[in-house]
Amino acid sequence: MTSTRPHIHEVSDLLLDFAVSLMGAGTHTSRVARNVSRIASSFGYGIDIIIFQKTVMMTVTHLEDNNVRHTSVKKIKPTALNFSTISELSRLSWEVYDGHLSIPEIRSRYNRIVKTPRMSRWAVLGLVACANAAFCRLFTGDLVAMGIVFMATLIAFYVRQEMMNRHANHLVMFVVCSFIASMIAGLTAFTWNIGTATPQIALGTSVLFLIPGVPLINAIIDLLEGFVLAGTSRMINACMLIVAIAMGLSLSLLVLGIDKL
Amino acid sequence: MMTTDLLIAVILDGIFAAVAAIGFAVISNPPRKAIPVCAILAAVGHGLRYFLINHLGLDISTASLFAAFSIGLLSLWFADRIHCPAEVFAFPSLLPMIPGMFAYKTILGLMKFLTDTTGAGQTPEAIAGILRNGLTTLFVLFALVLGVALPILLFHKRSYMMTRLFRPERRNRARAAQ
Structure with a gap:
């Protein structure tokens, strides 16, 4: 598991996008934190996260080497509520946790979920x-x-x-x-x-x-x-x-x- | 005793609540398969609340607590079957019970109290009305969320895994032990 650990910046970017989409779709804060830390742990990282109404701030830390850490902040764009996104992203986070998908694969599935058209x-x-x-x-x-x-x-x-x-x-x-x-x-x-x-x-x-x-x-x-x-x-x-x-x-x-x- | 009139009233209440829940749910774009579940849960919850208020004479916030509790229990049961987070259909089915009218009546009452130039409307009754509406809003909201969350808290561990497709329980236990 640890041999192919992706770069911390890649993981951090993915997790921030994930958190921002979940917040924009209208989840409560603890689900966002849970889903994101689930994905992080599958790559061998731990996270600490602060979520405000308009920004997410996150520190990603290497679980075995505390010197490897990365903090970044991202704006939450105001989007319409979307429960399908919540459901699908939550499912994806479990699949990552159980199946250890690679970063590009998670990316492509994430993009597909976010771009799913809404009801007419x-x-x-x-x-x-x-x-x-x-x-x-x-x-x-x-x-x-x-x-x-x-x-x-x-x-x-x-x-x-x-x-x-x-x-x-x-x-x-x-x-x-x-x-x-x-x-x-x-x-x-x-x-x-x-x-x-x-x-x-x-x-x-x-x-x-x-x-x-x-x-x-x-x-x-x-x-x-x-x-x-x-x-x-x-x-x-x-x-x-x-x-x-x-x-x-x-x-x-x-x-x-x-x-x- | 439960009369046929009451039974019909409760069922009608449930049906209209189901229509309301579907409409208010689609604003937040739920997964297709969750929509019928929302309708069922809302019908059960709102029908139960109607029964508790009109037959047993409970107040609206206590009745909402029981109604939301029933929605919470049912939503866990459904979540296990169709692999969605329980809140995806528990929340929309609460929407017909959200005390929207009490909420804006509080604000309307405040505005009226403030803009009354003659002072004739600034009575203790007006204040009591504002307080009653405001407190009802707050208490019903808390009752709804507590009621829905209670079953989820009771079955804490399980409810987080509703969206998990396959559950390698044994591997997880081994991992937790390390």
């Missing part, structure tokens, strides 16, 4: 609209309210996809999408007075597809596992998004003159 955006759009309509039903909204929420989500999520493609600031994006969704729901349910018995619920659930659920869950997991700094920064990030949602919503309430939600 139109399918996602339709499913999200259905989901939010079903969600409206869970909050005891009636059939008309569900229809209103479906339309509002369809349009607002389309805008969100377009803004994401143009790399808009995501706080701005959340304010705009929340405003559009609640404006459509508010206009149809209150102003034009389409026959729904539950206009409040239609308006209230129309923005719920924006709630950053996965970041919130990751934040709590990090806090519970003792990665307090990472957990806090995730929590604050998610809270800012929720404030943005509330801003968009209160803006439409103001425009439409609706007092009580």
Whole structure:
């Protein structure tokens, strides 16, 4: 195993790319650390890692010779959540551990995983609209309210996809999408007075597809596992998004003159 | 006693929660084979929570804890079978239970309290409302994550290896002994 040990720089670069992709795809901190150290140990290296919201810092150390060590830092690019990537990279890390793959082989498989195309955006759009309509039903909204929420989500999520493609600031994006969704729901349910018995619920659930659920869950997991700094920064990030949602919503309430939600 | 009305209500709740879970899950691009599992887990979890709240009269955070615990147990069982990390389908199935409405109502309440120029709305009731919504958000969130994580903590070692395709247990033990 030790005779063909790859150069420490190669290992370090691979591990950093791995960690950055996992973080960008939306994993909690301890899984990133576990996966990366699993790969390192298969090459006979040990790692110490610090993970922040925007950077990963890692020291790779030779397990038998402590003088051979390499520290490097890499930026985490903001990418969309991607659970397929997490699943596949996690599996790859076990295969490396069990099967001792070579660095070029891991590289090529890593590249293939990262470049796997996402689900078609139109399918996602339709499913999200259905989901939010079903969600409206869970909050005891009636059939008309569900229809209103479906339309509002369809349009607002389309805008969100377009803004994401143009790399808009995501706080701005959340304010705009929340405003559009609640404006459509508010206009149809209150102003034009389409026959729904539950206009409040239609308006209230129309923005719920924006709630950053996965970041919130990751934040709590990090806090519970003792990665307090990472957990806090995730929590604050998610809270800012929720404030943005509330801003968009209160803006439409103001425009439409609706007092009580 | 469990009546048919309640049973139908619970099942309907589960079905709509499943639709919601699928839609909210696909935003984070899960593996194809994980999507039906998400739907099943969300239906079980949300249906259970509905039952606990409406029939047994539990509060929302305790009910969420039990619902999430059931999701956590089931997700470990599924993770062992389709070789995905348990969180890949445990998290999306929690999404319909995330207290999103409580969260933004907290912020809306704060904004309203702050921007009230007449002072007529700055009542103790307004503060109580903000606190109630905010605390509910926090407690439900912690309950959800604790509930899901508990089974994973109980079966600690196993859950890390769900994505492992073949498990050379013996070789590992030998390596650990060295």
